[in-house]
Amino acid sequence: MEETISLKELIETIKKRMQLILLITLTAIIVSGGVSFFLLTPVYQSSTQLLVNQSKSDQPAYNIGEIQTNLQLINTYNVIMKSPAILEKVISELDLDMTAGQLNEKLTVGSEKDSQVINLSVEDTDPKQAAAIANKTADVFQGEIGKIMNVDNVSVLAKAEVGKDQSPIKPKPLLNIAIATVVGLMAGVGLAFLLEFLDNTIKTEQEVEKILGLPVLGSITRIQDQAEQAKSRSQRKSRVRGETVGS
Structure with missing residues (x-):
């Protein structure tokens, strides 16, 4: 015989275990807030943009063939920008205490679809160092790409700057606390129903x-x-x- 549970019974179960649910939720909030505010190190992001476009050319300003060529080169440029040939020179010029692999993990390179603009973002615990790495990587890449591929079609479109009272991109304490609240409620309600299911005593x-x-x-x-x-x-x-x- 299949047992059915009414909505009234579900509500009564939640009411009976309300203290347990609130305790688990409050614990999740406190742990999340403590970790977000006191344990996690703030990480800042700084970005710069590079334009892939022939700087000197006798062709018309809007040469479709040249634009298509630049678009095809962008994926190659993205790989070269994060290569040891570029990153080791950035480390040397900024005197950074890290390897090329560690610096590579801080960099994010990408571009919008059918766009000649390359976005270079750097994450670091120091906002000034993040901006310095982004700008130096762009400058080194602009200077070295001509030697590597014998081209002159990269220019810096926008330099990275350190904003006043810049906010970290992570952690986000309020978002973490909100997620912890939802997870805590779900865990508390789930545990309440589990305990109710396992309790076979008659009262x-x-x-x-x-x-x-x-x-x-x-x-x-x-x-x-x-x-x-x-x-x-x-x-x-x-x-x-x-x-x-x-x-």
């Missing part, structure tokens, strides 16, 4: 009638043990003695 007459399908003819109240009875008698005597003294 009320209504549960007896529901499970056995038989009416309850009588019930036995809880009988206090000797210690509880002695404590109750002592409390009653104290109250009577106090009332006598007061009168």
